[in-house]
Amino acid sequence: DTAVSQTPKYLVTQMGNDKSIKCEQNLGHDTMYWYKQDSKKFLKIMFSYNNKELIINETVPNRFSPKSPDKAHLNLHINSLELGDSAVYFCASSQAGDPRGQPQHFGDGTRLSIL
Amino acid sequence: AQSVTQPDIHITVSEGASLELRCNYSYGATPYLFWYVQSPGQGLQLLLKYFSGDTLVQGIKGFEAEFKRSQSSFNLRKPSVHWSDAAEYFCAVVPPGGGNKLTFGTGTQLKVEL
Numbered sequence: 001d002t003a004v005s006q007t008p009k010y011l012v013t014q015m016g017n018d019k020s021i022k023c024e025q026n027l028g029h030d031t032m033y034w035y036k037q038d039s040k041k042f043l044k045i046m047f048s049y050n051n052k053e054l055i056i057n058e059t060v061p062n063r064f065s066p067k068s069p070d071k072a073h074l075n076l077h078i079n080s081l082e083l084g085d086s087a088v089y090f091c092a093s094s095q096a097g098d099p100r101g102q103p104q105h106f107g108d109g110t111r112l113s114i115l
Numbered sequence: 116a117q118s119v120t121q122p123d124i125h126i127t128v129s130e131g132a133s134l135e136l137r138c139n140y141s142y143g144a145t146p147y148l149f150w151y152v153q154s155p156g157q158g159l160q161l162l163l164k165y166f167s168g169d170t171l172v173q174g175i176k177g178f179e180a181e182f183k184r185s186q187s188s189f190n191l192r193k194p195s196v197h198w199s200d201a202a203e204y205f206c207a208v209v210p211p212g213g214g215n216k217l218t219f220g221t222g223t224q225l226k227v228e229l
Contacts, residue, residue: 004158031215041203043159043219056216092160094215103149105215105220 003027004107006091012113013081021110023091030096031055032074033104034066037088049074051098067081078112085113117142119208128196129228131210134227135150136191136223146208148189149217150180161201162204167201176200 004025011045013019025032033056034046040114049068078085088109095102120139127133140146147166151159163174170182180191189206206220 033215033217041153041222041224043205043217043222045216048215056214092159096215101213103116103161103164104215106151108156108158 003105004091004093006107006110010111014115015081016083020077021089025072025093027064027093029093030071031094034076034094035090081114083114086112119206119218119220121206121223123223125224127226130198132196133194133197136204138189138220140187140208144211146210149203149207150191151207163185196227198227198229201225
């Protein structure tokens with residue numbers, strides 16, 4: 001029943017490790033996003049994919065690599081994790097086209113803690 | 116610089132009191148405007164949106180917002196706050212010509228006193 005689901009909900013790991021976060025949406029949307037929310041609750045877009053194609057790529061270290069195997073999934077892989085990567089990562093989705101009519105639906109977030 | 120600003124980091128209101136959360140934007144043209152709410156441990160839920168037309172928009176959970184072009188503002192209001200409204204509230208914009216790229220304000224944390 002969940003519209004946008006992310007796994008895992010919590011991820012605790014050590015510096016230098018590689019980890020992945022998975023996201024799936026069952027809304028039939030064409031566009032998916034990754035956002036990062038820092039410790040001060042500030043939200044910033046990282047990536048956006050439309051029908052498996054990258055359309056937004058903010059200034060994100062290339063240790064972060066999104067992968068979209070199909071339009072219902074957008075996974076985030078992070079190499080060589082650093083302390084500053086500790087944050088909550090949100091996946092979202094929307095229908096393509098005019099954003100006025102297609103608001104973004106968010107998952108519940110993945111809280112990543114780097115030890 | 117182009118931005119969206121929420122001047123109040125924290126607001127505390129008593130249950131049953133009215134609420135107004137402020138949001139200002141700075142863009143050459145009117146962006147698309149949104150308010151989202153984030154309950155603890157949850158994702159963001161859309162409360163309402165504005166892009167044109169009637170400047171007073173109604174949203175879910177009894178919230179409304181008024182767009183004022185002259186003040187570059189899109190303030191969120193609720194006539195009577197419930198304890199369950201305690202959450203973080205984010206104003207967000209899609210800048211003119213910005214595609215689907217949501218830019219968020221820094222958020223306002225609402226506490227409700229019983």
